[in-house]
Amino acid sequence: MRLFRLELKRILKSRRTLILLAIALLLSVAMAYLPISFEGINRPNEDGTVTELDGLAAIKYKQDLYKTSAGEVTPDRIKSALETYQSCVREYGPVEEEGFPLAVYIEKIVPFRHLLMGLPETFADPLTGIGADLMDIDPNDIDGAYYEKCAEHLQDVMRNEQGKYETAQQKTLEKYSGVYKPFYFHSGISKDAFDYIEFYILFLAILCVAIAAPTFAGEYQTGGDSILRTTKHGRTRLAVTKILAAFTLFIVTFLVGVTVHILILNAAFGTDCLKTSFQMLYSIINLPNINLGQLQIILATAGLLSVLATVSCTLFLSAKFKDTLTVLLISIVVLFMPLFAYVAMGATWFSTILPSAGIGMQNNFLYQLANFNYLHIGGMSFWTPYGFRQELNNCASHSRYLVMS
Numbered sequence: 001m002r003l004f005r006l007e008l009k010r011i012l013k014s015r016r017t018l019i020l021l022a023i024a025l026l027l028s029v030a031m032a033y034l035p036i037s038f039e040g041i042n043r044p045n046e047d048g049t050v051t052e053l054d055g056l057a058a059i060k061y062k063q064d065l066y067k068t069s070a071g072e073v074t075p076d077r078i079k080s081a082l083e084t085y086q087s088c089v090r091e092y093g094p095v096e097e098e099g100f101p102l103a104v105y106i107e108k109i110v111p112f113r114h115l116l117m118g119l120p121e122t123f124a125d126p127l128t129g130i131g132a133d134l135m136d137i138d139p140n141d142i143d144g145a146y147y148e149k150c151a152e153h154l155q156d157v158m159r160n161e162q163g164k165y166e167t168a169q170q171k172t173l174e175k176y177s178g179v180y181k182p183f184y185f186h187s188g189i190s191k192d193a194f195d196y197i198e199f200y201i202l203f204l205a206i207l208c209v210a211i212a213a214p215t216f217a218g219e220y221q222t223g224g225d226s227i228l229r230t231t232k233h234g235r236t237r238l239a240v241t242k243i244l245a246a247f248t249l250f251i252v253t254f255l256v257g258v259t260v261h262i263l264i265l266n267a268a269f270g271t272d273c274l275k276t277s278f279q280m281l282y283s284i285i286n287l288p289n290i291n292l293g294q295l296q297i298i299l300a301t302a303g304l305l306s307v308l309a310t311v312s313c314t315l316f317l318s319a320k321f322k323d324t325l326t327v328l329l330i331s332i333v334v335l336f337m338p339l340f341a342y343v344a345m346g347a348t349w350f351s352t353i354l355p356s357a358g359i360g361m362q363n364n365f366l367y368q369l370a371n372f373n374y375l376h377i378g379g380m381s382f383w384t385p386y387g388f389r390q391e392l393n394n395c396a397s398h399s400r401y402l403v404m405s
Helices: 002-012 015-038 055-069 075-092 102-116 146-161 166-177 191-212 214-222 224-228 236-269 292-320 324-345 349-353 365-370 390-404
Strands: 040-044 050-054 071-073 183-185 374-377 380-383
Touching (some): 040 102, 055 102, 055 236, 071 075, 191 292, 236 292, 324 349
16 A cells, blocks of 8 residues: 555656646536537517527526426427427428527527427438428327337338348347337537537546556656566566556546536536436437436446546556657557547447547547447447447456556
8 A cells, every 4th residue: 555655646746747637627627618608599689689698698598498398208299399380480481591580489499499309300201311391291290109200210220221230220129119208308408518528538538648658668768667676576566556556546537527527517507407318419219218417427437438448558558668758659549549440431340449449529439329330240230339348358458468567
């Protein structure tokens, strides 16, 4: 324990480490503020003027507008919202045109807009996937069969995307049948907020890699490694201590940073919106049977595992190479390799089992939850979020090597 405390103290005495940790905390606050600042809406006034609201004022105004429509998303409520929408369009013209009265839009369309968002997708063309126009949908087609239509659309999508893999199609439909319905909606947190959680985790990973790079390579450069290895238990005990100290520092940094980030978001957007079904923020046919509060926890957990797996890889490289800069450069390449692989080749085993597979942009864990990417081997198919479990094995294998080397 004394050796562990000394190693932790040694890491924290580094000015470079303290600066990077301070940056991590500042980024937590700054990147939580950005999606809040993106919120905006125009509020019509009684005298005919319009007030532009943004930030917290826009969030509060939107919450008041959506308050009457919060709750379960039942077919009857969707049908009523569609009838209101079609009635307004027939009277005032297309909503997208400038001549549509803002007061009517705010009063009759906006409060129930979320109930309409899934309709174009649900009634999309089964062959092309092109979404239906809301004016072409018969409200009577929604009666009691809305969620059955969602399942039919999912079947069409899987037939188009995974036509060669019946196992993937079957697994998808089985998983969707287990999703709780009717969905639930409460206005609040936006897609941007979840994107920035993932962006923050990416930046945390970069900072942690920068801190971890000199862990072993720094000892090689100073010659301290030769001395330490001649001491009692120097070979094994020192390696274990360094790994434990590094992991402790990164876990605490991650938990503090992500917790602060999420608390700021929840304070701004409120916590009622965390009951919203995943499908109401993304696609009506998404597979996760979770709400947005659970999504925050899942992203944080997956992000922590991805960061630890990436740090394990960096520590492995630090033990193999004797130059800190070389370790840092290779680690950054490894960190971004899943993103480059995903952009170039799509979802493949290579882009999924790398240590940093859950970190990035299009390839991150959030987007894999919202997509229908499958990995195939023989006659078996695996939904890509399940493929990220390999990161645990990567983390464990790298740690074992460091102890033995």
